[in-house]
Amino acid sequence: MSWFGFLRSRTSGRKIASETATIPLFPVNGLLFPEGRLALKISEPRYLDMAARCLKDETPFGVCLIASGKESGEPATPHTVGTLAHIEAADVPQLGSMTLKVRGGRRFRIVSQTLEQDGLMTGHIELLAEKAIHDIPAGLKDLIPLLKKIVADLGPEKMPEPHDFSDPNWVGYRLTEILPVQLLAKQKLLELDDPVSRLEILHTYLAQREVIR
Numbered sequence: 001m002s003w004f005g006f007l008r009s010r011t012s013g014r015k016i017a018s019e020t021a022t023i024p025l026f027p028v029n030g031l032l033f034p035e036g037r038l039a040l041k042i043s044e045p046r047y048l049d050m051a052a053r054c055l056k057d058e059t060p061f062g063v064c065l066i067a068s069g070k071e072s073g074e075p076a077t078p079h080t081v082g083t084l085a086h087i088e089a090a091d092v093p094q095l096g097s098m099t100l101k102v103r104g105g106r107r108f109r110i111v112s113q114t115l116e117q118d119g120l121m122t123g124h125i126e127l128l129a130e131k132a133i134h135d136i137p138a139g140l141k142d143l144i145p146l147l148k149k150i151v152a153d154l155g156p157e158k159m160p161e162p163h164d165f166s167d168p169n170w171v172g173y174r175l176t177e178i179l180p181v182q183l184l185a186k187q188k189l190l191e192l193d194d195p196v197s198r199l200e201i202l203h204t205y206l207a208q209r210e211v212i213r
Helices: 003-009 045-057 143-154 168-178 183-191 195-208
Strands: 020-028 037-042 061-068 081-094 097-115 121-127
Touching: 020 045, 020 081, 020 097, 037 045, 037 081, 045 061, 045 081, 045 097, 061 097, 061 183, 081 183, 143 168, 143 195, 168 183, 168 195, 183 195
Parallel strands: 020 061
Antiparallel strands: 020 121, 037 097, 061 081, 081 097, 097 121
16 A cells, blocks of 8 residues: 555544634645744735734734645635644845744644635634643654654754653654655644554554664
Protein backbone atom coordinates (compact mmCIF):
# COMPACT_ATOMS: atom_id res chain seq x y z
CA MET A 1 0.00 0.00 0.00
CA SER A 2 1.26 3.51 -0.81
CA TRP A 3 2.13 5.99 1.94
CA PHE A 4 -0.93 8.11 1.16
CA GLY A 5 -3.22 5.09 0.87
CA PHE A 6 -2.03 3.69 4.19
CA LEU A 7 -2.47 7.05 5.86
CA ARG A 8 -5.97 7.57 4.45
CA SER A 9 -7.06 4.16 5.72
CA ARG A 10 -6.21 5.23 9.26
CA THR A 11 -8.13 8.52 9.22
CA SER A 12 -11.26 7.85 11.23
CA GLY A 13 -13.00 8.29 14.55
CA ARG A 14 -13.05 12.09 14.70
CA LYS A 15 -14.46 13.85 17.75
CA ILE A 16 -15.52 17.50 17.86
CA ALA A 17 -15.56 19.81 20.84
CA SER A 18 -18.65 21.94 21.40
CA GLU A 19 -16.72 25.22 21.12
CA THR A 20 -17.54 27.32 18.08
CA ALA A 21 -16.38 30.66 16.68
CA THR A 22 -16.30 32.75 13.53
CA ILE A 23 -12.80 33.64 12.34
CA PRO A 24 -11.03 34.95 9.24
CA LEU A 25 -9.45 32.21 7.13
CA PHE A 26 -6.08 32.30 5.40
CA PRO A 27 -5.72 29.46 2.85
CA VAL A 28 -2.02 28.83 2.05
CA ASN A 29 0.21 26.27 0.35
CA GLY A 30 1.50 25.06 3.68
CA LEU A 31 0.38 23.80 7.06
CA LEU A 32 0.45 25.04 10.61
CA PHE A 33 0.33 22.52 13.45
CA PRO A 34 -0.59 23.05 17.11
CA GLU A 35 2.39 24.62 18.93
CA GLY A 36 4.21 24.88 15.60
CA ARG A 37 5.59 28.04 14.01
CA LEU A 38 5.00 29.46 10.55
CA ALA A 39 6.31 32.55 8.76
CA LEU A 40 3.87 34.33 6.45
CA LYS A 41 4.36 37.15 3.97
CA ILE A 42 1.24 39.19 3.22
CA SER A 43 0.69 41.75 0.49
CA GLU A 44 -2.99 41.55 -0.49
CA PRO A 45 -5.21 44.25 1.09
CA ARG A 46 -7.73 41.71 2.44
CA TYR A 47 -5.03 39.92 4.43
CA LEU A 48 -3.25 43.11 5.49
CA ASP A 49 -6.55 44.32 6.95
CA MET A 50 -7.11 40.91 8.55
CA ALA A 51 -3.68 40.93 10.19
CA ALA A 52 -4.14 44.50 11.43
CA ARG A 53 -7.46 43.60 13.06
CA CYS A 54 -6.03 40.45 14.65
CA LEU A 55 -3.08 42.40 16.03
CA LYS A 56 -5.33 45.13 17.41
CA ASP A 57 -7.83 42.74 18.99
CA GLU A 58 -5.25 40.06 19.91
CA THR A 59 -7.33 37.41 18.16
CA PRO A 60 -6.26 34.49 15.96
CA PHE A 61 -7.08 33.71 12.36
CA GLY A 62 -7.31 30.29 10.74
CA VAL A 63 -4.58 28.80 8.56
CA CYS A 64 -5.79 26.10 6.16
CA LEU A 65 -4.08 24.17 3.39
CA ILE A 66 -5.44 25.10 -0.03
CA ALA A 67 -7.62 22.37 -1.54
CA SER A 68 -8.03 24.16 -4.87
CA GLY A 69 -7.03 27.54 -6.18
CA LYS A 70 -4.07 29.81 -5.46
CA GLU A 71 -2.82 31.91 -2.57
CA SER A 72 -3.37 35.17 -4.43
CA GLY A 73 -6.18 36.41 -6.64
CA GLU A 74 -9.54 34.67 -6.52
CA PRO A 75 -10.33 33.17 -3.09
CA ALA A 76 -9.00 29.62 -2.79
CA THR A 77 -10.99 26.69 -1.44
CA PRO A 78 -9.47 25.50 1.85
CA HIS A 79 -9.38 22.04 3.38
CA THR A 80 -11.95 21.93 6.16
CA VAL A 81 -9.50 21.19 9.00
CA GLY A 82 -6.99 23.88 9.91
CA THR A 83 -5.20 25.44 12.86
CA LEU A 84 -5.66 28.70 14.74
CA ALA A 85 -2.77 31.09 14.10
CA HIS A 86 -1.75 33.41 16.95
CA ILE A 87 0.47 36.27 15.84
CA GLU A 88 3.74 36.38 17.80
CA ALA A 89 5.56 39.00 15.72
CA ALA A 90 4.75 41.31 12.83
CA ASP A 91 6.89 43.56 10.67
CA VAL A 92 6.27 45.93 7.77
CA PRO A 93 9.43 45.72 5.62
CA GLN A 94 7.92 48.02 3.00
CA LEU A 95 4.67 49.80 2.24
CA GLY A 96 1.97 47.33 1.27
CA SER A 97 3.74 44.29 2.68
CA MET A 98 3.74 42.60 6.06
CA THR A 99 5.55 39.60 7.50
CA LEU A 100 4.08 37.57 10.33
CA LYS A 101 5.43 34.93 12.65
CA VAL A 102 2.56 32.87 14.00
CA ARG A 103 2.19 30.08 16.57
CA GLY A 104 -0.26 27.25 16.08
CA GLY A 105 -3.12 26.96 18.53
CA ARG A 106 -6.14 24.64 18.46
CA ARG A 107 -7.20 22.64 15.43
CA PHE A 108 -10.61 23.42 14.00
CA ARG A 109 -13.08 22.20 11.42
CA ILE A 110 -14.91 24.62 9.12
CA VAL A 111 -18.68 24.20 9.39
CA SER A 112 -19.57 26.94 6.92
CA GLN A 113 -17.79 29.80 5.21
CA THR A 114 -18.67 33.24 3.92
CA LEU A 115 -16.95 35.43 1.35
CA GLU A 116 -16.79 39.03 2.53
CA GLN A 117 -17.03 42.02 0.19
CA ASP A 118 -13.27 42.60 0.31
CA GLY A 119 -12.58 39.00 -0.78
CA LEU A 120 -11.68 37.77 2.70
CA MET A 121 -13.12 34.39 3.61
CA THR A 122 -14.51 33.89 7.10
CA GLY A 123 -15.43 30.56 8.57
CA HIS A 124 -17.82 29.40 11.24
CA ILE A 125 -15.71 26.76 12.97
CA GLU A 126 -15.84 24.06 15.60
CA LEU A 127 -12.71 23.65 17.68
CA LEU A 128 -11.39 20.09 17.81
CA ALA A 129 -10.45 18.46 21.09
CA GLU A 130 -7.05 16.82 21.51
CA LYS A 131 -7.22 13.32 22.94
CA ALA A 132 -5.42 13.34 26.27
CA ILE A 133 -2.82 10.56 26.41
CA HIS A 134 0.00 11.10 28.88
CA ASP A 135 2.59 8.63 27.66
CA ILE A 136 3.92 7.27 24.40
CA PRO A 137 3.41 3.50 24.00
CA ALA A 138 6.58 1.45 24.48
CA GLY A 139 6.64 0.23 20.89
CA LEU A 140 6.79 3.80 19.58
CA LYS A 141 9.34 5.29 21.96
CA ASP A 142 12.18 4.95 19.45
CA LEU A 143 10.65 8.00 17.77
CA ILE A 144 11.80 10.14 20.71
CA PRO A 145 15.61 9.94 20.23
CA LEU A 146 15.13 10.72 16.53
CA LEU A 147 13.03 13.78 17.31
CA LYS A 148 15.44 14.96 20.01
CA LYS A 149 18.29 14.88 17.51
CA ILE A 150 16.25 16.76 14.91
CA VAL A 151 15.20 19.40 17.45
CA ALA A 152 18.81 19.90 18.50
CA ASP A 153 19.93 20.20 14.88
CA LEU A 154 17.22 22.71 13.99
CA GLY A 155 17.84 24.88 17.04
CA PRO A 156 15.51 27.00 19.17
CA GLU A 157 14.50 29.41 16.40
CA LYS A 158 12.78 26.67 14.38
CA MET A 159 11.91 24.43 17.35
CA PRO A 160 11.33 26.83 20.24
CA GLU A 161 10.74 25.60 23.76
CA PRO A 162 8.89 24.26 25.61
CA HIS A 163 9.63 20.77 24.32
CA ASP A 164 7.50 17.90 25.58
CA PHE A 165 8.94 14.60 24.38
CA SER A 166 6.50 12.68 26.60
CA ASP A 167 3.39 14.11 24.94
CA PRO A 168 2.14 12.00 22.00
CA ASN A 169 0.41 15.02 20.46
CA TRP A 170 3.51 17.23 20.57
CA VAL A 171 5.83 14.50 19.27
CA GLY A 172 3.47 13.58 16.45
CA TYR A 173 2.95 17.15 15.30
CA ARG A 174 6.67 17.97 15.35
CA LEU A 175 7.58 14.86 13.34
CA THR A 176 4.81 15.55 10.82
CA GLU A 177 6.08 19.11 10.31
CA ILE A 178 9.52 17.96 9.22
CA LEU A 179 8.65 14.86 7.18
CA PRO A 180 9.60 15.23 3.50
CA VAL A 181 6.20 14.09 2.24
CA GLN A 182 3.44 15.69 0.18
CA LEU A 183 1.32 18.35 1.85
CA LEU A 184 -1.87 16.33 1.42
CA ALA A 185 -0.37 13.51 3.48
CA LYS A 186 0.52 16.00 6.22
CA GLN A 187 -3.03 17.33 6.06
CA LYS A 188 -4.40 13.84 6.69
CA LEU A 189 -2.12 13.51 9.72
CA LEU A 190 -3.32 16.88 11.01
CA GLU A 191 -6.92 15.67 10.73
CA LEU A 192 -6.33 12.60 12.91
CA ASP A 193 -7.81 12.93 16.39
CA ASP A 194 -5.95 9.97 17.90
CA PRO A 195 -2.31 10.91 18.64
CA VAL A 196 -1.27 7.25 18.96
CA SER A 197 -2.61 6.49 15.48
CA ARG A 198 -0.60 9.44 14.18
CA LEU A 199 2.55 8.09 15.85
CA GLU A 200 1.90 4.58 14.50
CA ILE A 201 1.66 5.94 10.96
CA LEU A 202 4.86 7.96 11.41
CA HIS A 203 6.64 4.97 12.95
CA THR A 204 5.63 2.68 10.08
CA TYR A 205 6.75 5.23 7.49
CA LEU A 206 10.14 5.82 9.15
CA ALA A 207 10.75 2.12 9.85
CA GLN A 208 10.04 1.21 6.22
CA ARG A 209 12.77 3.66 5.21
CA GLU A 210 15.10 2.36 7.94
CA VAL A 211 15.30 5.74 9.64
CA ILE A 212 14.39 3.90 12.83
CA ARG A 213 14.57 0.20 13.56
